[in-house]
Each structure stands twice: as structure tokens, then as C-alpha cells.
Amino acid sequence: MSAATHVSISTETLNIQDAYDFVTDPAHGAVDVFIGAVRNHHEGQDVQGIAYDVHEALAEGVLAEICQEARQRWGGIKIYISHYKGQLDIGGISLIIAVSSAHRAESFDACRYLIEELKKRAPVWKQEHYEHGPSEWLPGHSLKVGTHG
Amino acid sequence: MSEITIHVKFFGAFRRFGESLDFPVPAGSTIAAVKIELQKKLDGYGLVSDSVLANDNSILRDGEVIEHDAELSILPPVCGG
Numbered sequence: 519m520s521a522a523t524h525v526s527i528s529t530e531t532l533n534i535q536d537a538y539d540f541v542t543d544p545a546h547g548a549v550d551v552f553i554g555a556v557r558n559h560h561e562g563q564d565v566q567g568i569a570y571d572v573h574e575a576l577a578e579g580v581l582a583e584i585c586q587e588a589r590q591r592w593g594g595i596k597i598y599i600s601h602y603k604g605q606l607d608i609g610g611i612s613l614i615i616a617v618s619s620a621h622r623a624e625s626f627d628a629c630r631y632l633i634e635e636l637k638k639r640a641p642v643w644k645q646e647h648y649e650h651g652p653s654e655w656l657p658g659h660s661l662k663v664g665t666h667g
Numbered sequence: 668m669s670e671i672t673i674h675v676k677f678f679g680a681f682r683r684f685g686e687s688l689d690f691p692v693p694a695g696s697t698i699a700a701v702k703i704e705l706q707k708k709l710d711g712y713g714l715v716s717d718s719v720l721a722n723d724n725s726i727l728r729d730g731e732v733i734e735h736d737a738e739l740s741i742l743p744p745v746c747g748g
Contacts, residue, residue: 554748570747571679573740575723577747601747613748633748641721642747643679655680658746661719661726 522589524598525581527574532600537616541596546618550625552633554613556606560656564649570612572603573641584635588617591631592624599632601642669694671733673701676740680714692733699729705741718743 524540534553541549556568585597598616606612615632619625636642638659647653670691677684690708692701698720706715719726720739727739 571682572747573678573721573742576721576725576740576742579724637746637748639745640747641678641742641745643743644746645679655743656746658744660717660744661721661742662717663726663728 522596523582523585524600525578525585526600527572527577527603528600529602529604532602532611532614534611534614537598537600537614540598541616541618543596543618545594546596546620548620548622548625549616549618550622550629551617552613552615552629553611554633556608556610556612558608560646563646563651565608566647566649567605567607567610568612568647569605569645569653570601570603571643571645572601574603576641577601580640581636584632584639587635588628588631592619592628595619595624595628597628597632599636601636601640671696672736673704673733674736674738675705675720676738678740679743679745681709681712681718681741681743684709684712694734696733697729698727698731698733701733701739702729714743715741 558565581599596618600614602612617625617629644656645653671694673692674689676687692704719742721742
């Protein structure tokens with residue numbers, strides 16, 4: 519991890535101010551923040567909450583790798599990523615990605631890259647709990663080589 | 668041929684089987700063979716086919732060979748965010 523990148527898996531409530539404080543920089547005029555939150559519906563079912571399961575060691579490595587890729591594509595950016603592990607109710611924050619850069623285009627593009635790659639590659643799983651019916655682990659992207667390009 | 672013990676930790680949908688599973692395989696087995704053995708131990712659970720085995724550093728390719736006792740994880744398709 520460099521002074522320009524923060525990656526963590528947290529069982530504590532994610533804090534947006536922490537993300538902003540990390541990426542803010544006197545030379546950067548743009549900060550883009552993506553926040554993932556638990557919604558109350560999924561494919562017609564009323565959702566009560568989500569449990570996030572994470573392979574912590576591998577996830578931190580994958581997130582660091584994705585950040586390195588982003589910094590190679592958009593030089594000079596600062597990145598903060600924190601993913602929650604554990605149970606969240608509706609509205610709970612599951613993910614914060616913050617990117618800062620000199621100008622807005624790099625921040626928007628890098629932030630989009632980071633969330634899309636995270637969803638395909640980070641070893642994280644969601645178990646949705648429903649108002650009616652049994653809980654379900656959601657389907658996702660296979661990590662088999664060649665399937666997440 | 669000597670046997671080694673594979674310890675597999677479960678994540679996501681595999682948690683229906685508990686926290687982990689230990690089982691023997693012949694030393695020198697490939698990751699593909701370990702997955703087949705795991706699937707047998709889990710009553711043919713189909714999700715094994717779409718999942719990968721990993722250690723704490725990386726995903727292991729099907730052709731990789733395991734010579735010694737190992738602690739691995741079975742990772743189903745991911746959906747973070």
C-alpha cells in the first residue's frame with residue numbers, strides 16, 4: 519500500500535469522511551466518491567438486509583492490484599477503497615470508493631473502473647435476507663481464469 | 668503413493684456445508700483433481716464447477732500440483748459492492 523492508496527476490509531461502520539480525508543490533496547481539484555448501500559428490494563422481493571462474506575487476505579490483495587492498475591492508467595490519482603464485512607440493514611453502507619485527481623475526468627473514469635473491476639474480481643459474497651422466504655446467496659462472476667475479462 | 672491432507676475453507680454459498688472440510692488426496696494431485704474430490708465430498712454440489720480454489724495469495728490454476736498438506740479456500744462466483 520502506498521501513501522496514495524488505501525485498501526481495507528472492515529467490520530466497523532464505513533465512514534465517508536475517512537475516505538475524503540485520505541484522498542484530499544492540495545494539488546487535486548476533483549474528488550469522486552462511490553457509495554454502495556443496501557437497498558430494500560431485489561427482483562421483486564422485499565429485502566430486509568444483506569450479510570457480506572469476504573475472503574479478507576485475498577480481497578485486500580485483489581483490491582490493491584486493481585488500485586495499481588488504475589494508478590497506471592490514470593497517473594497521480596489517490597484512491598481509498600473500503601469494503602464492509604458482516605451484516606447490514608437497509609441503507610447500510612457496504613462499500614466506499616473515493617478517487618481524487620487534478621481534474622474531474624480522471625476521478626470519474628478511475629472510480630468507474632475500480633467498482634466494475636471490484637465486482638468482477640474481489641472475493642466478496644452477498645447473502646440477502648428477505649421479508650418473505652429463505653435467505654439466498656446471490657449469483658455472481660466466476661473467478662475461473664478467463665471468465666472475468 | 669503417499670497421501671496429503673487438503674483443508675478447504677468455505678465462503679459464500681459453500682457455508683451451507685459449515686466452515687471447512689478436510690479430506691485426503693494423493694500427493695502430487697492437481698488442483699483440478701482436488702476440485703473433483705471436493706465435489707464428491709459435497710454430494711456432487713454443482714457450484715464447485717463454477718468455483719476456484721485459492722490460497723491466501725492467489726487463485727490456483729487447474730494444472731497446478733499439490734505435493735504437501737495445504738490450506739485452501741473454495742471461492743464461488745463473486746458479487747461484491
